[in-house]
Amino acid sequence: MNEKQPNRRKFLKESVATAAGIIITSAIPTEAVRASANTGLTPLSAPNILTKSTDTPRIKFSAIGLNHGHIYGQVEAVIRGGGQLVSFYAKEPDLAAAFSKRYPDAKVARSEKEILEDKSIQLVVSASIPDERAPLGIEVMKNGKDFMVDKPGITSLEQLDQVRKVQKQTGRIYSIMYSERLENRATVKAGELVKAGAIGKVIQTIGLGPHRINLKSRPEWFFDRKRFGGIICDIGSHQCDQFLFFTGSTKAEIVSSQVGNVHYPQYPLFEDFGDVVIRGDKGTGYIRVDWFTPDGLNTWGDGRLTILGTEGYIELRKNIDIAGRPGGNHLFLVDNKNTQYIDCSQEELPYGKQLVDDVLNRTQTAMSQEHCFLATEVALKAQKQAQQLKINT
Template sequence: MRIAIAGAAHPHARYVTAEIDRYDEFELVAVADPDRVVAEGYATPYGAKVFTDHQQMLDEVHPDVVMVAGIYADRGRAVVDALNAGSHVLADKPLCTSLADLTAIAEAAERNSRHVVLLLEKRYYPETLAAIELVRSGELGTIHGVVSSGPHKLNRPSRPEWFFDRTRYGGLLNDLAVHDIDAALYFTGLTTGTVSGALAGEPAFPRYGTATLTGPGVLITAGVDWLTPAASPLHGDYRMKLTGTEGTAELQWARHRLILTTNEKPPYDVPLPPGHRPAELPLQALADGNEPDITTSHSLLITRLALLAQQSAESDNLPIPWSS
C-alpha cells in the first residue's frame, strides 16, 4: 500500500512512518509540505519523493493513503484534495478548523467512496480498552457522568508562530477536546443532545476551556488546557472518571492506571491489556479492504462536536443541538 504525507507541520505525521517501519506491505512514496526542509526530513530516510505542494504530489504519485498532519487551517483543503484524487485519508486531529471545511470533506468522502479516519489515539490506549470492557460487562451499571481533564504543557518557545494565530490554529477546544469527546461517547453510547463550550484566559490565545455535552441521562464535561507547569514530569496528567449507578472507573492515562470502585469492591487497579499504535489498526483495515473501526461518519461527528463547542465558546456559550 502506497502512502504519502500531505503536510507534516505536526510530528504526529510519524504515526504512519511507525507502521511503515514495521510492515513491508506499507511504502512511503512521497511527502509534501510547504517547508521543503520539513518534507525532506520525513522523506529522505525512505527514499520518498519530496514536494512543496500537496496537489502536485497527488497528481504525480497517486497514493493509496494520504496522512494529513499540516498546519491546522490547511488540513481541510488537503483532505478534500486527497479524497478527490482517490486516496483514503488518515488525519491527525484536528481534521479541519471550520464547519464549511467539514461539509466539504463529508461531500468529497461520499462522492469518491473513500474513508476518512481521524487518528484518535486514546481509543487504543490500554486503559481505554480495559475500561470499555468494564462498561460492556455492566460492572459500572448505567453511566450518567463523565468528567475528563486534558492538561498540556505549552512549551511556548518551541511552538511555531501559526500556533498562536486563531485563524490558522482553529481554537483550543477544536484542538484538544476531540479525544475526550470521542472517549466519552465511546463509553456512554450517547447519540444526541446538546454541546456547549467555554474558554478562559487571554482572548488572543485562551489556555483553559471546557466542552460540555448533555443527552438523555448523561452529562459529559471535558476540560482541556495549556497550563501544565513547566516543571511537571508529565506533559499532561490526562484523566477521565466514569460515574455509573453501580460504580466508578478512573482512567489515569499518563500514569497507566485504571482504578475501579463498585458497590461490592473497594478501589483496585484493573489489569491492562496491550494497546495499539495510533495508525496500526486503521492502516491494517485499509490494507485488507475493510472499513476502519474509526469510521468516516464517526470522524466527522467527533470533529463537528469539537467545532460546535468552539463555536459556542466564542459566541454566547449557549448549548447547540446535535445528533449522530
C-alpha cells in the same frame, strides 16, 4: 526569518516528544522515558524504538504536511498495521530533512501533486497546519485515496460540510486520529471493560486535557485561533470523541461552553483555557482543556478520564500517576465488589491495523465515519457557542 527556522526545529523536536508520549510511551522502557524528560532528549531519539515492519506491506501510504510532531505517531500506527511509507512531502525544508532522517527509505516528493497522482498510494496521512487539513483531505479523497489526519482534522463547520459532501461522493475514508483514545493503551483497555459491562451503563464522562505550552518553541500559527480552530476545537476534540465513544451517544448538544485567554495577553488571538458541559442521547459529560501544565510535572500533561457507570466507575491516569506508580497507562476500576488497579502498559493498540483493514476491505472497524464527523461537529459547535471567559490573573 532566520530566527523562525530554529524555533520550528525546536517545535518539531518537542512536538515529537509529545507525540511519543501519546503514541508510544508505553512501548519504551520507563527508565528511558524518565531519562528523556530529565535530559531534554525525546524518546524518539533513542535507538531501535521505531516500528520495523518485517512482513510484506499490506498497503502503501504517504505523508503530506509535517507541521506537528504527531505525524510520527500517525506514521508509526500505519506501519504497525502493515503499511509501507513510500513517500512524503513538506513545504518546509527543515521539517522535511528531520522526517527524512527518521524515515530514510521514504522518497521525498517534489510536490503534493506527485503524491496525489501516484495510483500506487492508497492512504495519505497528514499533520499540516490545522486549517489546511480539511482542504488537503478533500483533494486526497477526490484523487481516490483515503485520508488519516491529526486532530483537529477540521477547523470550521463550513469545512465540515464540505468534507462530509466529498466523503459521501467519493466513498473514501476520512479518519481523524483522536490519539488520546485510539493510541492510549489505558483508554483502549477502558473501552474493552465498558463494552464487557464492568461498570454497568455509562452515565457520564469527565475528560481533562491539560497541556504544557512550551511557549518559546511554538510557531506563529499556534497562537492564531483561525489557524488552529480554537482550544475546544483543537484539544477538546479528543474529549468529545471519548464522550461519544464511552456513552454510546449518537446525538449530542452543548449545554454550555466557555473559552478564554487568561494568561497570555501578548498573544491576543490565543486561547489557553476552555470547558464544556455536553448532553448526549445516552449520557452526559464535562470537558476541561488548558495550556497550564507546570514545568515541574514529569510529562506534557496529566491527562485524566473518569467514566461513571451505574455499577461502578473507571478512572484513567493516562500519562502519569502523580506521586504514585511510575510511567503512564494507569487504570483504576471500582465496582460493587472491590477496587482494582490495572497496568495497561502492555495492551495492544488496534487502530493502525484496523485502519489498514478498512482501507483494504472498505469497512469501518477503526472508527465509523459518522462518529468521526460527529465528534468534530460537537467540538466545533462548542467552540462556536463558547462564551468569552475573563479572569484577572
